[in-house]
Every structure is written in structure tokens, then in C-alpha cells.
Amino acid sequence: MNLKGIKVTTHDMSLRDGMHPKRHQITIEQMKSIAKGLDEAGVPLIEVTHGDGLGGASVNYGFPAASDEEYLRAVIPLLKKAKVSALLLPGIGTVDHLRMAKDCGVTTIRVATHCTEADVSEQHIALGRKLGMDTVGFLMMAHMIEPEALVKQALLMESYGANCLYVTDSAGYMLPDDVSARIKMFRDKLKPETEIGFHGHHNLSMGVANSLAAVEAGARRIDCACGGMGAGAGNTPMEVFVAVCNRMGVETGVDVFKVSDVAEDLVTPIMDFPVRIDRNSLTLGYAGVYSSFLLFARRAEAKYGISAREILLELGRKKMVGGQEDMIEDTALTMARERGLLGKKAVA
Amino acid sequence: MKKIKCAIVGSGNIGTDLMYKLQRSPLLEPVWMVGIDPQSEGLALARKHGLKTTDKGVDGLVPHVKADGVKIAFDATSAYVHKENSDKLTKLGVVMIDLTPAAIGPYCVPPVNLKQHAGKKEMNVNMVSCGGQATIPMVYAVSRVQPVKYGEIVATVASKSVGPGTRKNIDEFTRTTAAGVEKVGGAKVGKAIIVINPADPPLIMRDTIHCLTEDTPKQEEITKSVHEMIKEVQKYVPGYKLVNGPVFDGNRVTVFMEVAGLGDYLPKYAGNLDIMTASATRTAELFAEEMHA
Numbered sequence: 001m002n003l004k005g006i007k008v009t010t011h012d013m014s015l016r017d018g019m020h021p022k023r024h025q026i027t028i029e030q031m032k033s034i035a036k037g038l039d040e041a042g043v044p045l046i047e048v049t050h051g052d053g054l055g056g057a058s059v060n061y062g063f064p065a066a067s068d069e070e071y072l073r074a075v076i077p078l079l080k081k082a083k084v085s086a087l088l089l090p091g092i093g094t095v096d097h098l099r100m101a102k103d104c105g106v107t108t109i110r111v112a113t114h115c116t117e118a119d120v121s122e123q124h125i126a127l128g129r130k131l132g133m134d135t136v137g138f139l140m141m142a143h144m145i146e147p148e149a150l151v152k153q154a155l156l157m158e159s160y161g162a163n164c165l166y167v168t169d170s171a172g173y174m175l176p177d178d179v180s181a182r183i184k185m186f187r188d189k190l191k192p193e194t195e196i197g198f199h200g201h202h203n204l205s206m207g208v209a210n211s212l213a214a215v216e217a218g219a220r221r222i223d224c225a226c227g228g229m230g231a232g233a234g235n236t237p238m239e240v241f242v243a244v245c246n247r248m249g250v251e252t253g254v255d256v257f258k259v260s261d262v263a264e265d266l267v268t269p270i271m272d273f274p275v276r277i278d279r280n281s282l283t284l285g286y287a288g289v290y291s292s293f294l295l296f297a298r299r300a301e302a303k304y305g306i307s308a309r310e311i312l313l314e315l316g317r318k319k320m321v322g323g324q325e326d327m328i329e330d331t332a333l334t335m336a337r338e339r340g341l342l343g344k345k346a347v348a
Numbered sequence: 349m350k351k352i353k354c355a356i357v358g359s360g361n362i363g364t365d366l367m368y369k370l371q372r373s374p375l376l377e378p379v380w381m382v383g384i385d386p387q388s389e390g391l392a393l394a395r396k397h398g399l400k401t402t403d404k405g406v407d408g409l410v411p412h413v414k415a416d417g418v419k420i421a422f423d424a425t426s427a428y429v430h431k432e433n434s435d436k437l438t439k440l441g442v443v444m445i446d447l448t449p450a451a452i453g454p455y456c457v458p459p460v461n462l463k464q465h466a467g468k469k470e471m472n473v474n475m476v477s478c479g480g481q482a483t484i485p486m487v488y489a490v491s492r493v494q495p496v497k498y499g500e501i502v503a504t505v506a507s508k509s510v511g512p513g514t515r516k517n518i519d520e521f522t523r524t525t526a527a528g529v530e531k532v533g534g535a536k537v538g539k540a541i542i543v544i545n546p547a548d549p550p551l552i553m554r555d556t557i558h559c560l561t562e563d564t565p566k567q568e569e570i571t572k573s574v575h576e577m578i579k580e581v582q583k584y585v586p587g588y589k590l591v592n593g594p595v596f597d598g599n600r601v602t603v604f605m606e607v608a609g610l611g612d613y614l615p616k617y618a619g620n621l622d623i624m625t626a627s628a629t630r631t632a633e634l635f636a637e638e639m640h641a
Contacts, residue, residue, distance in 0.1 A: 319547035
């Protein structure tokens with residue numbers, strides 16, 4: 001694979017996707033120190049919001065340690081070069097959140113939908129563009145449909161005004177050929193000036209390999225998480241991706257030692273548990289299940305006595321999509337009842 | 349008793365499903381369906397069922413309102429055009445039942461507050477949203493037992509049951525539903541989330557209701573209240589069913605519901621259509637009774 005001389009924008013996820021393994025409890029001080037470290041290491045773009053995007057604060061996804069606005073207003077003024085992005089899932093967040101983010105100084109808005117439902121993003125993408133923001137369409141669980149169907153959704157988002165389109169492997173299910181096929185299709189059908197990005201999860205240890213496949217096929221924006229801190233087994237580890245890029249002559253502008261110091265000294269110490277491939281995060285990647293379901297399945301296992309793996313497999317079988325965290329407790333309850341594990345108390 | 353004549357504005361999923369509900373009503377008679385697309389499947393079905401149709405929007409209906417005796421109109425278009433539609437028709441004395449999330453009139457969730465709308469001669473009432481109709485009765489079932497400081501609902505609907513109007517209106521859906529959770533459901537703060545799932549075969553509408561109570565939840569009373577409320581809703585939406593719960597976890601009370609439709613226009617998975625159109629029909633029937641009185 002010859003990628004020499006290609007310039008890639010790395011986009012850090014540790015303060016957004018990394019909110020999932022932290023149950024959205026990263027403190028403002030932790031956000032500030034990590035963001036500052038990433039800025040000094042040369043990371044050009046850093047995402048900051050609730051794990052489920054703007055407006056994600058809820059019973060369903062978890063209440064965060066601080067509001068989106070508090071995080072954004074604390075982090076953005078500290079950064080010398082890096083810009084800050086925010087994620088927005090229509091159905092959870094609204095254009096009011098988008099306006100607030102813009103007001104805080106967010107320059108990139110990423111509007112995320114399930115891979116088949118791009119047409120719910122029209123009002124948000126159109127507004128992002130109207131406000132002069134770098135506006136990204138983020139097609140989640142992109143493994144669930146074929147490249148031909150996926151690009152149709154990308155074209156819709158492009159028609160609403162998105163200047164960058166993402167293939168998002170929310171389940172960490174894809175293998176390099178799956179990534180290549182989708183990115184190539186995007187490069188072929190989208191406007192030449194439209195940028196293409198890839199967001200990976202490391203559930204099958206394919207984060208770096210998939211990201212390289214994406215670059216080879218035409219992606220120029222790659223999501224990584226410093227220290228790998230993200231949902232499931234985490235995202236593509238930033239420091240590893242940057243090191244590999246250096247070896248291959250891909251230009252990221254990120255200092256490999258500085259960013260690995262941030263990973264080691266600032267990110268890893270705040271983890272509640274090692275974000276790595278274990279039997280449950282492996283199941284996410286193996287069965288194609290939304291990575292953020294991991295902790296909910298573990299909690300349901302502890303409460304209802306059904307293994308997280310079985311719950312995750314059942315959610316995959318039922319084709320649950322991102323945002324359906326409520327169905328995890330529901331599924332566990334139904335499975336527990338069918339197995340006679342429920343006392344009278346839990347069920348009416 | 350002579351039936352009250354109604355017009356359906358909007359020939360999409362909701363308008364077409366509503367037609368079937370109205371044709372079964374002992375009090376209401378749908379006589380017009382209004383669309384904007386001559387090729388609309390809904391308009392073709394309406395003609396087949398003996399309704400007059402126009403593809404010229406509400407302006408196509410206005411000249412016929414008096415002659416055809418239209419007294420109630422249902423707006424199943426979109427939040428963006430509702431006010432204009434409503435102004436044109438209420439001016440002619442037509443009572444407007446708003447099925448869009450525009451919410452310019454007071455909210456109506458029949459098992460909770462239908463009676464409060466009686467005798468007020470309101471010219472415009474709003475049906476909140478499908479998610480609101482499916483969940484607000486449950487929020488109320490908790491809040492009538494004890495104060496709810498926060499109510500949150502998650503409505504998951506099949507992709508095939510969500511038409512273009514709703515897709516363009518998704519923010520209005522979350523805002524209007526959250527406001528309904530507060531104003532009608534009785535939660536101090538409300539939040540609404542909608543998830544669209546494209547699974548095939550399509551999934552039946554699911555609704556999860558989370559309430560955080562001020563004090564420790566009174567488990568027995570809440571459970572009883574929830575079951576009673578489900579029976580109320582089942583009177584007009586038989587497929588309204590408890591799947592799990594109420595679950596009590598600290599101050600959290602969670603109810604997991606499923607809403608199957610009657611399969612009038614879209615198949616049974618589209619309970620979101622049914623609960624909306626059945627609620628609107630029930631509301632219109634109350635007004636029809638008042639018009640006769």
C-alpha cells in the first residue's frame with residue numbers, strides 16, 4: 001500500500017466517543033487538560049459533547065458531569081490551533097443545540113443519522129451550512145447496507161449542504177474490504193470537492209487497518225481517539241494511527257510522542273476500566289451491534305442475570321440501531337422473564 | 349343522528365389512515381380529502397371511498413366548505429404550513445384538529461385531558477405527536493400518583509411508517525412532544541427522543557417512558573395507575589400493550605410499551621399512525637357531540 005505524501009486530517013474522539021466508557025462523567029478539568037494536550041500535539045480537530053451528541057443528556061443515555069455548553073465554553077478558548085467539532089443526532093438534539101454550539105465557537109458540526117435515514121438531517125445540515133460551518137454528514141452503522149445504498153444516503157446529505165461525508169463503522173464490524181468498497185463508492189459518486197471521512201471502532205482490532213484502507217480509497221479525514229478511549233473497545237487509537245502514518249509517509253501533522261504522552265499521562269488514568277477488546281466488545285464487532293450499548297448491557301447483566309453477550313446478540317438479531325439504549329433493559333427483562341429469573345418485584 | 353362532515357387536509361400516511369377511522373365513526377363523516385400532488389395514492393384511495401378530493405391544497409377546499417357543510421377539519425400536513433391552513437378554515441367556522449407538531453392550539457391527549465376541552469368551543473386543538481399520544485398517558489399515570497420532576501420518552505418507529513412530512517419536522521416532533529410531556533403529562537421538565545429503525549420486517553412501534561419522581565416512588569399505586577391508564581388507551585387503540593415494567597430503580601420509574609395498529613392503511617407495525625388518528629377521531633367525536641347539543 002503506497003500512501004506516501006497523502007495529507008490526512010485526524011479528528012480526536014476521546015472527549016466525545018470517550019464519554020461512553022466514562023458514563024459521560026469526564027470532568028471539565030479533565031476535558032480541558034486533555035484538549036490542551038491534543039492541541040499542543042498538533043491534533044487539528046477535537047470533538048467535544050455528550051457521547052450521544054448535543055442534547056444527549058438524558059435518562060436513556062446518561063446525564064453528563066457538565067452540560068454541552070459548559071464543556072464547550074471551557075475547552076474552546078484554551079486551544080491555540082485546534083478547532084472543535086460537535087456531534088448532533090436529529091431526534092435527540094435540535095437546531096437550537098446547533099446554534100448554541102456555533103455560539104460557543106464550534107466550527108464543525110457533524111450531523112449523524114442511521115445509515116438509511118439521511119433525510120431526517122435536512123434542517124440541521126442546511127442550517128450548519130447557512131451558519132458557515134464545516135458541515136459533516138455522518139452515516140452510522142454503515143455496515144448494515146451495501147455501498148450502493150449507502151452512497152444514495154450520502155448524496156442526500158450532500159444535496160442538503162454537507163461538505164464532508166463519513167462512513168461510520170459504529171459497530172466496529174467492518175473489515176478493510178468493506179471500508180474500501182464504501183469509501184470508493186463515495187469518492188466515485190460525490191462531488192470532487194466533497195471530503196470523505198471514516199470513523200472506526202476497534203472491536204475487531206481493525207481500527208488502524210480500516211483507517212488505512214479508507215485513506216487508500218480516498219478518505220482524508222480519519223476519526224481516532226487518543227488512548228483509544230471510545231465506545232466498545234474504543235476508536236482507532238490516535239497515537240497508533242499517527243505512528244503508522246509516519247512510517248508510511250502519510251502526513252497528519254500530529255507529533256507521535258506528544259500525542260502518546262497525552263494518551264498515557266492524561267487519558268488512560270481517567271478510564272474507569274481498561275477500554276479494550278474483551279468478550280463483550282468483541283461481540284459488538286462480531287455481531288455488528290452499536291458500540292455504545294456495551295455498558296448498558298453490562299449493567300443489565302448485573303441487574304437481571306443475563307450475560308451481556310447474550311443481550312448484545314439478541315439486540316443484533318433484532319436489528320437495533322443507535323439510540324435504542326432503552327431496548328437493552330427491555331430485552332434483558334424479557335429474556336429474564338422467559339427464563340423464570342424475575343421476581344415479582346421487577347415485573348408488574 | 350346526522351353525522352358531522354369532516355375534511356382531511358393531507359393525503360399522506362396519517363391523512364389516509366385517518367380516513368378509515370373516520371368512516372367507521374358513528375358521529376363523523378369524511379367528505380373531503382385535500383392534497384397537493386395529483387398522483388397521490390391517498391387521494392386516489394379517498395376517491396375510491398367516495399370522498400371529494402382536490403390537489404390544490406386548502407385553497408381547493410375553501411370554496412366548498414359552506415356548500416358541503418364541512419364543520420371539522422383535520423390537518424395532517426406539516427408544521428410549516430399548518431397555521432396558514434388553519435387560518436383559512438377557522439375563518440369559515442371550521443374547527444381544526446391539528447395532527448402536525450405546529451401546536452398553535454392547546455394540546456389534547458384524550459385519556460388525560462379530553463374532558464377539559466369540552467364546552468370551550470376551541471377552534472384549534474393540537475394532537476401533540478404520535479410519540480406524545482403513546483407516552484403522555486403514562487407520564488400522567490405516574491404524575492397523578494406523585495410529583496414527577498422529570499419525564500422522558502423514547503419513541504421508536506419503523507422507517508416505513510415515517511413519511512416525508514415527519515422527517516422534515518423532526519425537531520418540531522421532539523420539541524412539541526417534550527412540551528406535551530410537561531403540560532399534559534405533568535412532568536416538571538420533559539424530554540423527547542425519536543429513533544427511526546429500518547429493520548425489515550418492520551418493528552412495531554415501541555415507546556419507553558422514564559419518570560424521575562421527586563420522592564421515593566410509591567410502587568403499588570404507580571403500578572395500579574399505569575394499568576388503569578393502559579385500559580383507557582386500549583378503548584380506542586386496542587394494540588396499546590405493556591411489554592415490561594413498571595421498573596423501579598431508585599427514583600426512576602420506567603414503562604416499556606408497544607403500540608400495534610389496526611392495519612387500516614399501513615400494516616400493524618405502524619401503531620404510531622393509529623394512535624394519532626384514533627386520538628384525533630376521539631377528539632373530533634367529542635366536538636361532534638357538542639355540535640349536536
